[in-house]
Amino acid sequence: MQNDITFYQRFKSDILVGLKVITIRDRSESHFKVGDKLRVGTFETDEYFCTIKIISVTPITLEQLTEEHAKQENMTLSDLKKVISDIYPNENHFFVIHFSLL
Ligand SMILES: CC(=O)Nc1ccn([C@@H]2O[C@H](CO)[C@@H](O)[C@H]2O)c(=O)n1
Numbered sequence: 363m364q365n366d367i368t369f370y371q372r373f374k375s376d377i378l379v380g381l382k383v384i385t386i387r388d389r390s391e392s393h394f395k396v397g398d399k400l401r402v403g404t405f406e407t408d409e410y411f412c413t414i415k416i417i418s419v420t421p422i423t424l425e426q427l428t429e430e431h432a433k434q435e436n437m438t439l440s441d442l443k444k445v446i447s448d449i450y451p452n453e454n455h456f457f458v459i460h461f462s463l464l
Pocket residue numbers: 368369370373384385386387405435445446449
């Protein structure tokens with residue numbers, strides 16, 4: 363069966379132990395709805411590794427990111443901003459996707 367969302371392999375272990383409970387995506391991945399159950403795979407190999415349930419999808423800009431978001435990513439705020447800018451150069455409008463592990 364196809365996966366619904368992918369994460370870079372390096373985040374897999376944090377997701378599986380519940381240390382990473384949000385992801386920040388651009389508009390192309392903002393269509394998920396509260397309650398959706400998503401099959402999650404690795405970006406590199408599309409290998410399935412868990413199922414998550416969407417708790418909320420909230421618009422946000424880079425400047426609005428706080429230490430609370432960083433905590434939910436298991437990162438520092440400066441690391442989080444760097445990661446996002448590396449993945450999405452020249453983008454400022456994002457969506458915080460909050461999820462729980464099923
Ligand atoms: C194809 C594609 O965009 N894949 C992505 C995009 C984002 N993310 C992670 O979400 C958080 C905020 O962006 C950070 O932890 C990111 O590394 C990810 O794992 N995989």
